Structure formats: structure tokens, C-alpha cells
Amino acid sequence: MKKRFEAEGAGNFLSAKEEVKNYICARTPLVIIQSPERERVERMLKEIARELSCDIFYYTDAKQLCKLGSGQSSNADSDPLLHIASIFKKTRNSTFAFGDVKRIGEDNIFSRELLNILYLAKETSGTLILITADAVWSRLAQFGMMTSLRYPDIDERIAQxxxxxxxxxxxxxxxxxxxxxxxxxxxxxxxxEIQIENILSATLIRNAGLYRSNLHELTKQKSRLYGSVPSIRPVRPDPDLKVAGLDGLKAWLVEKKKVFFASEEALRQRDLHTPKGILLAGVPGCGKSYSAKMIAKEWELPLFRFDLDTVYDKWVGESEKRMREALEFIDNVSPCVVWIDEIEKALSVSDAGNDTGKRVLGLFLFWLQESFSRVFLVATANDISALPPELFRKGRFSEIFFIDLPSRAERREAVEQYVKRSLHIPLDERDTEQLIDLSEGFSYSDIEYAVKEIAQTALTDGQEIVTPSLLVEKFKEIVPISKNNPDMVRRIREWGRERAVAASKTGGSEA
Ligand SMILES: Nc1ncnc2c1ncn2[C@@H]1O[C@H](COP(=O)(O)OP(=O)(O)OP(=O)(O)O)[C@@H](O)[C@H]1O
Ligand SMILES: [Mg+2]
Incomplete structure (x- = not known):
């Protein structure tokens, strides 16, 4: 989980290099550089050797023994530890770097041999540098200093x-x-760094250049990179997806998009963070889930659906572990949009007095508040009353929107959109007005359903059957959600109008 104090930039190349340089000058017997990028560390050590005008002996299985900077290599087929020992014995103040070190996470023969070498290094003012991506046995770690070189930060990526x-x-x-x-x-x-180089080269070759439209190809690579987590699935929104109405929500998103993509520097200067996300509450079939997909499409970000309820497990500790893995995955694949559909279903588990539920919810809320990754969370809910009140505290969601039944203007937009797409007939103003009147109390999906029913018949019986009067008949037949389940709709509307911001500026239907 990336927190404020670990903002991007803290582990970058220059600061890690300065740190390692200081440890070498101070003749620290052991310097552990934790990094998954050996080549980058190698480059760092070369620069240090040059800047300090000193030799750094370097060993990896592939390159064998060489002096960094000079490029000379010699065969060290026998045990590399013997070489290190002999270099420390021969010359005081020697520096030796060991790349690809494995098997040092625990007490074993190899770790113990390294420990002996460290006693020798201490006597002869030698410095041993271990480069590893893994954990280090505590007795070894106690001998020295640890620094980490994480993946390139934003400034390094811009430079690359x-x-x-x-x-x-x-x-x-x-x-x-x-x-x-x-x-x-x-x-x-x-x-x-190497992956970035590969992605850029592949994008350049594939498109015979770098065009604006290629930017979104970069995001596709993200989901392939990390091992999958069962509760999170990538979703690819339909490229033709078009949300009608909801002008208030859309305008808000246009503004927040600018903040979401602002540079680290611009945000830092104003002590701001990227927007965390929204909770969309409202009447069924009016575009809550649809809007989550719209945001990912408009912002050209990968979309992940997070099924919170699959995180829960009856075994002690398992749910927490799964939640941690899921949140780590999300932080890793950021920037992205994460969509939690019907959040009340999963989170209401926690009010059953169930400790696991509470702990898992706690982890989630902590992440929501503390993570500063560029993740935009879109949660949807029908029954807000079932949600734990902690979720609404400041600093969690950027805004809570209420999506109501569509107003006249919104119904017009939806009718015109669906008729154009599926029926391919022109509608005159009188027909349109009649359909808008008839669809009072319809949800968007009721309107879509009516139009698509006719489209299906046209597909089987021919386009000739499609007439405005057939549409009018169909609209009259529909029993909309507001009639089917009036109590539920009333309850949702009462809550939403009181406690959330309207997603639509034109106001909801009067049904
Ligand atoms: N604002 C809209 N514009 C265009 N089509 C819409 C809109 N809202 C909903 N639809 C259509 O209705 C379908 C259902 O909408 P959606 O899944 O977003 O509803 P929901 O609000 O999430 O409802 P539920 O509470 O039942 O999950 C969408 O797939 C889309 O085809
Ligand atoms: Mg939905």
C-alpha cells in the first residue's frame, strides 16, 4: 500500500545512489540493495565507482567476476565466496558487489558463509554489497545498512x-x-526500466510511429503484468458505450479528470491528492454500473471489477490475506478505475457482529483513506441504508451521487439514442413527445428494453414492421420499475435526495 510518506520519488535512482555512496565512503561492512532491477543497480554502481574513483569488484553467475567500470572479467568458476574472501584478505578497503544473491532469506550454510565473510570485511574495512529482490536473514541484515531501489519514479519515467x-x-x-x-x-x-523500453519499442514498431491514439495501448500492458487475484477481474467496456443524461455527474468528472492526471509536482505544490472515487447510489436501471464503465472509457484507463464478497472466507486470517492481496494488486496496476458493484451486499457482512467482516472492512477503509495510488474507485449501491456509516466519513469517497429516474430531457436523449442505434428510423417531434410522455417513470433500462424488443422483431420479421406507432404501443405495454416496485423506488429516492448530490442537473422524473 503506497502511503503519503512513501510518495513516488522516495526510492529513485539518485537518492538511492547517494545513500549507497555514503555507506561505501563510511566503509560499512554490508550494504544490501533491495531491487528487482539488477541492471539498474549495476549502472548505479558503475557511476559510483567512477565518481569515487574506486574499484568495485562485481560478481554475477552470468558475468562472472569483473571490475565495474573497467569491463575486465575473469573466470570465477570456483566458489565466488572464496574470491570475495581472498580480495578482502589481499587489499584493505576493498568493495565487492554480489548480484543475484539468492538463498539469503534464512539461516543456511550459504548465509553463514556470508556471515563469516562479513567478519572478515569488518576487520579489513571491506564493504560487501548484496543485490537482491528478496528478504534477508535477520542476522545478516543486522551487519549493515539496507537501501532499496524501486521501479523508476515518475520523474525518471518522464526522462526515459x-x-x-x-x-x-x-x-x-x-x-x-x-x-x-x-x-x-x-x-x-x-x-x-527494461519493461518500459520494451513496451515503447513494441508500440513504436507496431504503429510505425507514436501517435496520440496509441497512448491507451500502454494501459493494456498493465493487467498482463501482475499475477491475477481471484476477486479482481479486468473488464473491457464497449467502445461505443454512451451514457445518456446525468449531466451533473459528467461535468464533475470532466473537472476531476484534470486533477486525476495532474503531475505529482503540481499536486505537491498545492498539497493536493488525486480524487479517490465516487459512490453512485440510486434507482435500478438508471446507469450506476454503466457509469463505472463510462469513466474508464472516457479516462482511457484500465477497468477492474473488484468482487468484495469473494474476499470473505470462513478460515481465520484467510479473508484478511485475500483483502491485502487484492489491495496490493490494485495499487500495483494503478493508474486504473476500480469498480465495486453493489457494495452494500459485501459490506453488510460486517454488521453481523462478525469479527472477520469488521477486520476486512477496516482494511478496506484504511486503504481508501491512506493509499495515494492513482486509483479511482467507483462503488455502486441500491440500498444505502445497509452500508456501514464509516464509509461516508470525509476523506473516503470524493463525492456521493444520487442517480434518479430520468427527467423529460434525459428521456428524450435516451429515446433518441436507442431508436437511432437499434431501429434506424427517423422520429418526428410529435412522436418523440408522445414517447417522452409515455415513458414517465421509466428507468433508462426500461426505455432500452422497449426499443430493443422491437429491434429483435425487426431482425426476424424485417425492418418494415418498425413504425412510430409500434413504438407507442410497446411503450404503453411496459410496466416500469417505478410501478413494479414503488416502495423501493420511493425509499431510494428519499434517501438519495436528502444525503447525496444529484447526478442530473435537470432533476428526476416526477413519477
Ligand atoms: N444513463 C443511461 N444512458 C444510456 N443507457 C443506460 C443508462 N442507464 C442505464 N442504461 C442502460 O440500462 C442498462 C442497465 O443499467 P445499469 O446496469 O447501469 O443499471 P444500474 O443503475 O447499475 O442498476 P442496478 O441497480 O439494477 O444494478 C445498461 O446496460 C444500459 O444499457
Ligand atoms: Mg448495477
């Missing part, structure tokens, strides 16, 4: 993208502006 674009500018058409570079750099969070 800049270098890439300059290198290919003359040979390929490159349409990306500085703003696009920043956006690409935001999208490529969580990738190693």
Missing part, C-alpha cells in the same frame, strides 16, 4: 520517455507532446 522519443524522432513520426509524455509516464507506473 524523453530519451526514447529523442532517439527515434528523426526516423519515425512521433506525435506525442510533452503533455502526452507525462500521461504515458503516469500510465507506465509499476514497470521496470
Amino acid at each position: 520517455l524523453g530519451r526514447f522519443v529523442s532517439a527515434y524522432k528523426g526516423r519515425y513520426p512521433i506525435e506525442w507532446t510533452d503533455e502526452d509524455l507525462r500521461r504515458a509516464a503516469t500510465l507506465l507506473r509499476g514497470f521496470s
